[in-house]
Amino acid sequence: MSKVKYFYDLMSQPSRALWIALQMSKTSYEDCPVALRKLENRSEKFKKINRFQKVPCIVDGDFHLGESVAILRYLSDKGHIDGQLYPKDLQSRAQVDEFLEWQHLNLRLPCSTYFLKVGLYPMMGLAEVPTVEKLTELQNEMENNLKLVENVWLKHKDFLTGNKLTAADLFGACEIEQTKICKYNVSDKFPKISDWLSKVRQESNPFYDSGHKFVNKLAK
Numbered sequence: 378m379s380k381v382k383y384f385y386d387l388m389s390q391p392s393r394a395l396w397i398a399l400q401m402s403k404t405s406y407e408d409c410p411v412a413l414r415k416l417e418n419r420s421e422k423f424k425k426i427n428r429f430q431k432v433p434c435i436v437d438g439d440f441h442l443g444e445s446v447a448i449l450r451y452l453s454d455k456g457h458i459d460g461q462l463y464p465k466d467l468q469s470r471a472q473v474d475e476f477l478e479w480q481h482l483n484l485r486l487p488c489s490t491y492f493l494k495v496g497l498y499p500m501m502g503l504a505e506v507p508t509v510e511k512l513t514e515l516q517n518e519m520e521n522n523l524k525l526v527e528n529v530w531l532k533h534k535d536f537l538t539g540n541k542l543t544a545a546d547l548f549g550a551c552e553i554e555q556t557k558i559c560k561y562n563v564s565d566k567f568p569k570i571s572d573w574l575s576k577v578r579q580e581s582n583p584f585y586d587s588g589h590k591f592v593n594k595l596a597k
């Protein structure tokens with residue numbers, strides 16, 4: 378039986394979260410890196426792999442699937458994801474799902490908008506460095522949601538959905554880590570998030586560090 382093909386770029390937050398989950402789960406897959414910086418995802422060839430031309434995505438035989446969370450659930454149902462990361466127990470899994478649904482608009486959107494507009498686009502010469510007013514607006518939007526992570530999700534818990542690391546933590550951490558490329562230091566205002574990031578790293582290493590190699594290099 379042929380292996381699932383995993384298309385990803387480690388500079389993409391959801392790609393990285395899934396990549397770490399795959400390594401932790403000791404999943405055997407066909408490695409298919411896609412260099413977004415070289416616009417490899419914009420080719421006609423890649424359009425045939427994922428009609429939305431985004432990463433991550435998978436191909437399993439004739440079956441094509443995009444969207445990181447859908448991929449996580451599909452691979453979990455196929456037995457490819459460790460049961461602690463995406464639990465089988467109905468309520469534990471629903472709590473992980475609750476975060477995975479929440480994060481799209483509340484963590485991914487503000488953190489990735491901040492990363493793109495403050496970091497990547499000016500770095501690539503695609504946009505001006507934002508004005509102080511715009512920077513404050515983008516930062517406030519992100520921090521309003523980081524406050525919810527600090528005070529709600531991490532209230533009385535070591536990890537986002539309980540006392541064990543799950544895929545929710547990997548997805549959340551990968552979004553927040555990306556902001557350090559913009560010299561944003563989450564520990565300045567959010568001590569619980571900072572402690573939690575250290576725990577996520579500790580529980581998922583060495584894969585967390587290898588997955589973040591390029592992010593850490595750019596953040597220097």
Ligand SMILES: N[C@@H](CCC(=O)N[C@@H](CS)C(=O)NCC(=O)O)C(=O)O
Binds near residue numbers: 430445446
């Ligand atoms: N909701 C999607 C988001 C996928 C996404 O936005 N991927 C970005 C990288 S983080 C991408 O492929 N961008 C390339 C492009 O838009 O050209 C998921 O969770 O998989």
